Amino acid sequence: MNEAVVLTPERILEATEDVLRRFGLAKATVVDVARALDVSHGSVYRHFPSKASLRDAVAKRWLDRANEPLCKLAIGSGPAPERLEKWLRTAFAIKQKKVCDDPEMFATYLALAQDAREVVEAYKDKQVELIGRILSDGVAQGVFQIDDVKMTARAVFDATVRYHHPAHAEEWAKPECPARIDALLALVLRGLEAPRKH
Amino acid sequence: MNEAVVLTPERILEATEDVLRRFGLAKATVVDVARALDVSHGSVYRHFPSKASLRDAVAKRWLDRANEPLCKLAIGSGPAPERLEKWLRTAFAIKQKKVCDDPEMFATYLALAQDAREVVEAYKDKQVELIGRILSDGVAQGVFQIDDVKMTARAVFDATVRYHHPAHAEEWAKPECPARIDALLALVLRGLEAPRKH
DNA sequence: GCGCTGACAGATTTCAATATCTGTCATACA
DNA sequence: TGTATGACAGATATTGAAATCTGTCAGCGC
Known part of the structure; x- marks a missing residue:
């Protein structure tokens, strides 16, 4: 039950902000975000219905x-x-x-x-x-x-x-x-x- | 000495405005302008040093x-x-x-x-x-x-x-x-x- | 059961080959 | 002599095939 590995919207947002900062809006993908969190991109879609909503x-x-x-x-x-x-x-x-x-x-x-x-x-x-x-x-x-x-x-x-x-x-x-x-x-x-x- | 066929900055501007209206800024080219005036694009460069200056x-x-x-x-x-x-x-x-x-x-x-x-x-x-x-x-x-x-x-x-x-x-x-x-x-x-x- | 995965279809992006454009200039023509 | 031409080099844009991405979902493992 390690808190750090539970996938929360908060953690996803954190990672997304990092990814956006690193690659910029044009290059950042949901796959990048998932990779940064070491999960599949499908998991991200469990918490946010679309890339737009995440952004x-x-x-x-x-x-x-x-x-x-x-x-x-x-x-x-x-x-x-x-x-x-x-x-x-x-x-x-x-x-x-x-x-x-x-x-x-x-x-x-x-x-x-x-x-x-x-x-x-x-x-x-x-x-x-x-x-x-x-x-x-x-x-x-x-x-x-x-x-x-x-x-x-x-x-x-x-x-x-x-x-x-x-x-x-x-x-x-x-x-x-x-x-x-x-x-x-x-x-x-x-x-x-x-x-x-x- | 037909006035209409003398290539003046004024006539070029007129034609350029037409071309811009027709094709839009992104698509319009100096070649298009020259074609509209029925001259070579080199002639346009005699009156305007660059595409930017024409625009x-x-x-x-x-x-x-x-x-x-x-x-x-x-x-x-x-x-x-x-x-x-x-x-x-x-x-x-x-x-x-x-x-x-x-x-x-x-x-x-x-x-x-x-x-x-x-x-x-x-x-x-x-x-x-x-x-x-x-x-x-x-x-x-x-x-x-x-x-x-x-x-x-x-x-x-x-x-x-x-x-x-x-x-x-x-x-x-x-x-x-x-x-x-x-x-x-x-x-x-x-x-x-x-x-x-x- | 619950949360995650990964394969998938369709949409979008990349990339490199190809085509077009910009700006120059030696030449032609009047 | 003054104006226009069209071929040219380098830069930029277009194109279409291949790669990647988005969003979905049946199924796996805890």
């Missing part, structure tokens, strides 16, 4: 891990504008770090995002929900003036696509990027602000 | 044509916020129309945009310049409050990438799109506004 599960794990620090930021306390700015900057930084450190997984994510698949949609919705939470706090604090929080959260997400959508990843390394991010965030934050009492 | 020239023509109505809007008169909104909505509409009506040329443009090639950079800079012009008008009218017009124009361009960058074209047809555009534009315009005197 999606890996992507979900990867995205969830990447999202963790953002969840913490969203439920934090303090002035909403600062928190939103920090949240967005962190989101950009996480993506930028991933694209450098884990390019194979990032390419996988890019492929997924381009297919506009379910997993990515769910992930985006989660992001928008987190933004919405900060916006609500801001409204409660009287620093944001917003009609429809959900729609505005979506608008904030849309306005910042350029710095979190993998399709634009190539541009993130350019030297003028930080200044452009500053300008964009300033514009967005001003758009949310309640009129100043001075 | 870029076609793209430039296509982009310039698409840009024309936007230039007119930018130099118009009237309240800047309305003009900016109209300008952005027109920009979105043009792109959306192109992606429906002229999908082959749009695919060519997408390929160019993904390569981040010179022609597209110049086109983007032109767009930002036009936005900047409207923003300046707004500052003069006292309806916009902006520190750095150039940077802010860039920020407005960046904030709206989702609806003019071809990488996101698939999403433009979705039913929730118009509402999201409304929310985004409202956010951006509020971010530009000078504080209200009430």
Whole structure:
């Protein structure tokens, strides 16, 4: 009854992530995953109905891990504008770090995002929900003036696509990027602000 | 001395656009273009140093044509916020129309945009310049409050990438799109506004 | 019985031979 | 002299046969 030799979805995902990192999305096969686990590929199909579902599960794990620090930021306390700015900057930084450190997984994510698949949609919705939470706090604090929080959260997400959508990843390394991010965030934050009492 | 049989860059571009439309970017060859003009492909190389330069020239023509109505809007008169909104909505509409009506040329443009090639950079800079012009008008009218017009124009361009960058074209047809555009534009315009005197 | 195996059919990918294309240039023609 | 040609070398794309992969399932061993 050695725990290590029991074939669990978790172990399969682990192995799949390794295989994807090693061979890349294009080359990785279910047979490779099975080989890495020293089982037949039929066994893998006992836990995941298709290669696509396996790939999606890996992507979900990867995205969830990447999202963790953002969840913490969203439920934090303090002035909403600062928190939103920090949240967005962190989101950009996480993506930028991933694209450098884990390019194979990032390419996988890019492929997924381009297919506009379910997993990515769910992930985006989660992001928008987190933004919405900060916006609500801001409204409660009287620093944001917003009609429809959900729609505005979506608008904030849309306005910042350029710095979190993998399709634009190539541009993130350019030297003028930080200044452009500053300008964009300033514009967005001003758009949310309640009129100043001075 | 029949004008019609003189081989000019203009005639070559015309033919190239036809060939691209007919075969698509992937299949179109310089030989096809030469055949369409009933000349040898060597003659084409007399006017364009490479296939890439020919493709870029076609793209430039296509982009310039698409840009024309936007230039007119930018130099118009009237309240800047309305003009900016109209300008952005027109920009979105043009792109959306192109992606429906002229999908082959749009695919060519997408390929160019993904390569981040010179022609597209110049086109983007032109767009930002036009936005900047409207923003300046707004500052003069006292309806916009902006520190750095150039940077802010860039920020407005960046904030709206989702609806003019071809990488996101698939999403433009979705039913929730118009509402999201409304929310985004409202956010951006509020971010530009000078504080209200009430 | 339960979980795994491995053979299998059909779909997809690889690979190398073949064909086509790009870009050059010596030559022809007007 | 200025413009177009077509043959050519090297690079790239196409093709079809062979190899590999995906997903299924009857059966094996614990």
